[in-house]
Amino acid sequence: MKHLIIGAGAAGISAARTILKEKNDDSVVIVSQDAEVHSRCMLHKVIAGEKNAQDINFINDGLLESERVQWISGKTVTRLDVVPALKTVYAGEEAGAAGVAVASGDRVLIATGANSLVPPVGYFRTAKNAFGLRNLSDARAIAERAKTAKKIAVVGAGLVGLDAAYGILQASTEATSTEATSTGAGGREISVVEMGASVLAVNLDSRAAASYRRLFEEKGVRFYLRRKVVNTQGSPDEINALKLDDGTRLACDMVILAAGVSPATGFLEGSGIELSERRAVNVDDCLATNVPGVYAAGDVTGLSGVWPNAQKQGEVAGYNMTGTKLAYDDRFALKNTVNFFNLLSVSLGEINPQNGDEVMIREDRNNYRKLILRDGVPVGIILQGEIGGSGFWQYLIKNKVRIDNLGKSPWKVSYADFYGVENNGEYKWVV
Numbered sequence: 001m002k003h004l005i006i007g008a009g010a011a012g013i014s015a016a017r018t019i020l021k022e023k024n025d026d027s028v029v030i031v032s033q034d035a036e037v038h039s040r041c042m043l044h045k046v047i048a049g050e051k052n053a054q055d056i057n058f059i060n061d062g063l064l065e066s067e068r069v070q071w072i073s074g075k076t077v078t079r080l081d082v083v084p085a086l087k088t089v090y091a092g093e094e095a096g097a098a099g100v101a102v103a104s105g106d107r108v109l110i111a112t113g114a115n116s117l118v119p120p121v122g123y124f125r126t127a128k129n130a131f132g133l134r135n136l137s138d139a140r141a142i143a144e145r146a147k148t149a150k151k152i153a154v155v156g157a158g159l160v161g162l163d164a165a166y167g168i169l170q171a172s173t174e175a176t177s178t179e180a181t182s183t184g185a186g187g188r189e190i191s192v193v194e195m196g197a198s199v200l201a202v203n204l205d206s207r208a209a210a211s212y213r214r215l216f217e218e219k220g221v222r223f224y225l226r227r228k229v230v231n232t233q234g235s236p237d238e239i240n241a242l243k244l245d246d247g248t249r250l251a252c253d254m255v256i257l258a259a260g261v262s263p264a265t266g267f268l269e270g271s272g273i274e275l276s277e278r279r280a281v282n283v284d285d286c287l288a289t290n291v292p293g294v295y296a297a298g299d300v301t302g303l304s305g306v307w308p309n310a311q312k313q314g315e316v317a318g319y320n321m322t323g324t325k326l327a328y329d330d331r332f333a334l335k336n337t338v339n340f341f342n343l344l345s346v347s348l349g350e351i352n353p354q355n356g357d358e359v360m361i362r363e364d365r366n367n368y369r370k371l372i373l374r375d376g377v378p379v380g381i382i383l384q385g386e387i388g389g390s391g392f393w394q395y396l397i398k399n400k401v402r403i404d405n406l407g408k409s410p411w412k413v414s415y416a417d418f419y420g421v422e423n424n425g426e427y428k429w430v431v
């Protein structure tokens with residue numbers, strides 16, 4: 001059987017690996033817009049000039065060189081035809097256009113991830129000095145433009161926005177390590193505009209996020225929180241200022257748009273594949289779409305927006321595509337890791353408590369830990385600074401293990417509390 005995978009990201013590659021492992025006689029054709037396979041989580045390192053494409057390639061086992069794999073790289077799929085038994089992808093001038101057949105297969109995996117969302121504000125959609133950050137090509141373009149930019153505005157203070165600011169700061173540090181600058185950003189001004197009240201709101205609570213905001217501020221970055229961009233100034237080609245909702249005019253010669261993503265499903269127009277209201281591909285528990293033989297995995301499903309989950313979904317889809325029915329039940333989407341300026345944080349499960357939850361906080365100068373207990377069961381934890389034990393907490397949260405009946409402080413609970421001894425003397429996990 002021939003499997004057609006659209007997308008060479010976390011989900012697509014993990015599916016390919018699973019298919020090859022499961023079925024010795026099957027082959028895989030991967031079509032990707034990416035000309036080079038890369039980890040999006042490492043794009044800030046490319047902006048910083050610390051790593052190149054090869055360094056952030058996450059395939060290290062020669063998968064794409066396998067004789068059972070054909071990789072069609074640098075090709076944007078604009079149409080998927082699922083009517084005939086053999087499903088075919090096409091590349092054309094624009095989404096939905098007839099285009100030229102590129103590849104076909106008996107089963108298809110849609111693993112196209114997401115695109116940067118460009119808000120319909122002012123000249124964001126046309127300006128050549130406005131950049132999203134999703135692909136290696138974006139990181140390269142940002143790095144290039146940032147060499148000469150003096151005033152950089154980042155729209156959105158989530159992980160992607162701060163990754164961009166961090167990469168530029170790190171590049172500036174390299175470039176100016178011998179000269180003192182007033183801003184700490186290589187003489188550049190970096191401003192971050194964020195609608196919410198805190199940075200990294202998806203990843204951390206406001207206390208943990210504030211530590212990162214302070215670190216960025218110490219490097220000269222200015223934050224405009226609870227502010228919205230309502231317009232731009234300049235020309236359709238070149239933005240020279242952002243207008244904020246409180247009337248502030250923020251001069252800039254480069255803009256980075258990090259205000260969210262939308263699933264990369266434009267090419268599915270007219271294919272018959274069912275999409276959700278948010279334009280993500282609708283899938284069942286086995287990651288099958290409404291069209292028999294067509295599956296979807298990763299960010300394109302809207303089930304999650306993090307790398308490990310995309311990988312897991314790719315694996316599950318791979319099993320189902322090769323005939324082993326497997327449900328994607330690992331919807332433990334909320335594992336986030338943040339690392340800026342060597343300050344590490346991990347958040348697991350819920351970040352903010354609900355009414356009636358017990359919240360336990362432990363902190364000192366370098367560390368912050370917040371645990372949320374619901375009816376004695378941990379539902380979320382944030383570890384900042386010292387992040388040891390995160391695997392243990394992940395287990396407890398994911399498996400809803402009650403810990404308030406152990407007669408000790410939650411901070412003293414350890415694996416040892418859940419082991420019993422079998423008759424034969426062996427230790428046994430007894431949760």
Ligand SMILES: Cc1cc2nc3c(=O)[nH]c(=O)nc-3n(C[C@H](O)[C@H](O)[C@H](O)COP(=O)(O)OP(=O)(O)OC[C@H]3O[C@@H](n4cnc5c(N)ncnc54)[C@H](O)[C@@H]3O)c2cc1C
Pocket residue numbers: 006007008009010011012031032033034039040041042043044075076077078111112113114133134135159160163264267297298299300304305306307308310311337
């Ligand atoms: C800057 C940044 C930083 C991030 N940091 C983290 C982090 O620290 N931790 C974390 O867990 N997650 C992080 N993420 C999220 C993580 O990268 C994604 O969740 C993950 O990449 C999703 O994998 P995917 O395979 O679904 O999609 P992607 O990795 O986006 O791969 C999609 C693939 O589809 C291809 N494609 C798209 N459209 C087409 C088309 N029409 N035709 C052909 N091919 C197409 C693309 O070229 C690509 O190969 C970050 C994301 C970004 C952008």
